[in-house]
Amino acid sequence: MKKHDAIWQQLKDKDSCEVLILGGGINGTGLLRDLAAQGISCVLVDKADFTAGASSTSSRMIHGGLRYLENAEFKLVSEAVAERNRLLQYANHYVKPLKTSIPLDSWFAGLIKSPMVFLGLPVTVGGRGAFVVEIGLWFYDFITRKKRQTPRHFFMSKTKSLKEIPGLRSNITCTANYWDAWISQAERLCVEMIREGVMDNPDCDAINYVTASKTSADEITLTDTLTGEETVIKPQAVVNATGAWVDFANKDLGLDSQFMGGTKGSHLVIENKQLYDALGDRMVYYEHTDGRICITFRFMDRVIMGSTDISVGNPDNAACDNDEIDYMMSTLKGVFPNLELSKGDIVYTFCGVRPLPSSGLDYTSRVSRAHRIEDSAPDENRSFPIYSMIGGKLTTFGAFARQTADKVLDKLGKKRTVSVSERPYLGAVNYPADETAKQAWIERVASANNLQQDRVAELLERYGTEAEKIASETNNTPLENLGEYSVGEIEYIAENECIQHLLDITRRRSIITITGRGQKPALEEIAKVAGNILGWDSERQTKEAEQAFNEQKVSCS
Ligand SMILES: Cc1cc2nc3c(=O)[nH]c(=O)nc-3n(C[C@H](O)[C@H](O)[C@H](O)COP(=O)(O)OP(=O)(O)OC[C@H]3O[C@@H](n4cnc5c(N)ncnc54)[C@H](O)[C@@H]3O)c2cc1C
CATH class of the missing domain: 3.50.50.60 (FAD/NAD(P)-binding domain)
Known part of the structure; x- marks a missing residue:
């Protein structure tokens, strides 16, 4: 570009x-x-x-959609699982398996409601028990059996669940566990x-x-x-x-x-060590008392939690409001009552509108x-x-x-000449196949470019195998105010990725803003580095830094 x-x-x-x-x-x-x-x-x-x-405001789950089974959307789930598997294979620089745990309150709840939903009868959804979830997970495993890329589901006793997920509410019966995937940088x-x-x-x-x-x-x-x-x-x-x-x-x-007939959904990005440690490498997928499904999982060194589902008119006006923040914090405290969580932990919030078809349904989660x-x-x-x-x-x-x-x-009047479905995405070309190959890749690129291995590992996570070009062809001097990024990375993005605003760099070409790292000095420095490439004078640099700073500040106010 x-x-x-x-x-x-x-x-x-x-x-x-x-x-x-x-x-x-x-x-x-x-x-x-x-x-x-x-x-x-x-x-x-x-x-x-x-x-x-x-695409920049989703929950970042790459999933078959377990709960769509309840709406009898077998075709959708099968297609989604097939696409999930493709992404795990051909976009493996960004799409990774994600262990998912569902805390459950009973063995038999939902035995009447779920079949009613399945049959399209009117019912308030809520309270699925282990038996109903087992049926769904069995089916989920069944449709993935031919091209299995993730392990099979299993249930964990209450005692084991509370040991593995410290801080989880103790009034559960068990947890159901299965694998889906997530995307770090859509x-x-x-x-x-x-x-x-x-x-x-x-x-x-x-x-x-x-x-x-x-x-x-x-x-x-x-x-x-x-x-x-x-x-x-x-x-x-x-x-x-x-x-x-x-x-x-x-x-x-x-x-x-x-x-x-879109619905808006908001997310919180949280910096809280207790929650981060409690989650480990799993996503907790839980149902709030109102039937709304919420998720929370590690996102780099932060935690993402979401989301809401509220009808909106004009998508341009959708924003994460204070009621949603309170709602999401209360669901999180409900599922992790033993952790110290507060609104002060929120480093960023974001809101997006699902491109759903118009429907007469009141319960938006049931829109296909x-x-x-x-x-x-x-x-x-x-x-x-x-x-x-x-x-x-x-x-x-x-x-x-x-x-x-x-x-x-x-x-x-033309014919398809090639399929791109089984073609690796750019950063996944020659991506190391396993942890040993990954370590060898990191050692090779680090030694060829006289860089620390940690730094190369970070670049590999950000750019896939395109990291080699960034490591070898750009200025690796760290930014003074955001040492995780180099001057050369910012210059490379500004030069090659159709940048018009600072937020394009910090919010959509990198994870600087979403992880709450958009502090004033860092933004000013990035505006200067990018500005030199893009021809921004000092007034424009200041304006861009202010806009990017306000976006992050307002998102948390
Ligand atoms: C809260 C939330 C959570 C979600 N979670 C998940 C999830 O976990 N997993 C999952 O698989 N999916 C999830 N989704 C759904 C997924 O994000 C969307 O289905 C997908 O991103 C839609 O992509 P899109 O390209 O159709 O639309 P968008 O990503 O919205 O892109 C539309 C683009 O069109 C541009 N545009 C608007 N008007 C015009 C115009 N007039 N001319 C030119 N350009 C215009 C916009 O600027 C925008 O860039 C979620 C969505 C939301 C909102």
């Missing part, structure tokens, strides 16, 4: 493209990667930064997919902070939101991958749709997480079709992108 201005210049020189993709979240970037590999010329635009929506995976797409097919471009609106039957005006400059493009097809914004984006293209493609055919006012990507999960983006790409290829 290049700098933003260079990509904009390229776009201005272009009159047409085969596919215009709106939205640079996991679905839009996954689609770009797939279509580019088929030789299709694509332009992807995002009205904000890439991954500014749900944001960087999206950027990798853009880079891969553009490398595969230089006739593809992806740019952030650009909006699209229809001006004539066959032309779309692209506007650079920072300069107001415009250019016009003629696409043969448009894919609307704007997640919760699908209806808004369609409206800008002159299409009236009411496909979406399956995806579909809405095909709006050309008409007398529009020469190109619009395909709207509705719903879905982070986990299933590969399948969703593939299905959308096939539909678009069909429309363009």
Whole structure:
């Protein structure tokens, strides 16, 4: 990828493209990667930064969706488990197995309610016992049996559970334990997919902070939101991958749709050693008294906990509010009553909107997480079709992108030439297969570049095997105010990852902000280093540092 201005210049020189993709979240970037590999010329635009929506604000679980079994969504669960396994294999630099423990209060609760939910009868969900969970987990294991990538489930007695998860409430009957997976940096995976797409097919471009609106039957005006400059493009097809914004984006293209009914979900990022130690390498997945499922697990050296599920109108207005913070803290204290937890431990909060289809359901957790493609055919006012990507999960983006790409290829009268499903993502190319190979990789790169092994291990975690390039080609001097990052890393991101704002670097190309490390001196230093590459004068550097600082401060106030 290049700098933003260079990509904009390229776009201005272009009159047409085969596919215009709106939205640079996991679905839009996954689609770009797939279509580019088929030789299709694509332009992807995002009205904000890439991954500014749900893809950077999810719970980061890469999972089959155990609880969707209760809604009889077998197809969704099977597809999600298959995609989870693919990601564990081909995105193993970011996607790792995650042991999951469910505290249970009884053996037989839910024996009546769960079948009622399964049959679609109205019921308030809540209180599943060990027997019901066992049925679900048995099925979960059954559908993964052929391509098993994770161990089988098991139950742990109350005594053993309380020993292994110190601080857990003591009035449980047992815990159910199984494996799913989590993704450390979905944001960087999206950027990798853009880079891969553009490398595969230089006739593809992806740019952030650009909006699209229809001006004539066959032309779309692209506007650079920072300069107001415009250019016009003629696409043969448009894919609307704007997640919760699908209806808004369609409206800008002159299409009236009411496909979406998003719900917002918030998360807390917590710095608390007792909780961190108690969780160990497992996620605790628990049901609050109101039936809401909450999760908590280690995220680097912090803990993430979430989330809420509240209907919203305009996704632009969604924010984590104080009621949600109180609610989440109270559920956490409910499940870990013996730990000292307080609101002062929160270092960051974030909120996103699930791109759910509109539904008449009151109980939002029961809205299907399956995806579909809405095909709006050309008409007398529009020469190109619009395909709207509705719903879905982070986990299933590969399948969703593939299905959308096939539909678009069909429309363009072209055939799929390659499959990208079994192709490692950029940072997973030659990723060490096991711990021994990983140690050897770290030792080799550390010694070749005269670096500490700890530092190389950190780079491998951040960039996958692309860390070798960062270690060997960039300035490894640590930042004075954030020693975990080097001057060269920031320069590399600023130079190569289409940066327009400091928050793009600290929130969506790195985990600086989400882990609560965005303190003023660090941000000022990063703004200066990035600013030298991006041509920001000192006034702009100060403004960017202030914006990034306020984002973190406001998130915790
Ligand atoms: C709280 C929460 C928890 C979740 N947890 C999980 C989980 O644990 N596991 C899981 O698998 N899934 C989870 N999900 C779902 C998952 O995050 C989403 O399904 C997925 O990220 C959607 O990706 P997307 O690319 O469709 O949309 P988004 O990631 O929202 O991307 C849409 C993009 O479109 C851009 N855009 C908006 N309007 C326009 C426009 N007019 N023109 C151009 N661009 C535009 C936005 O800026 C944004 O970057 C969760 C979601 C939320 C909100």
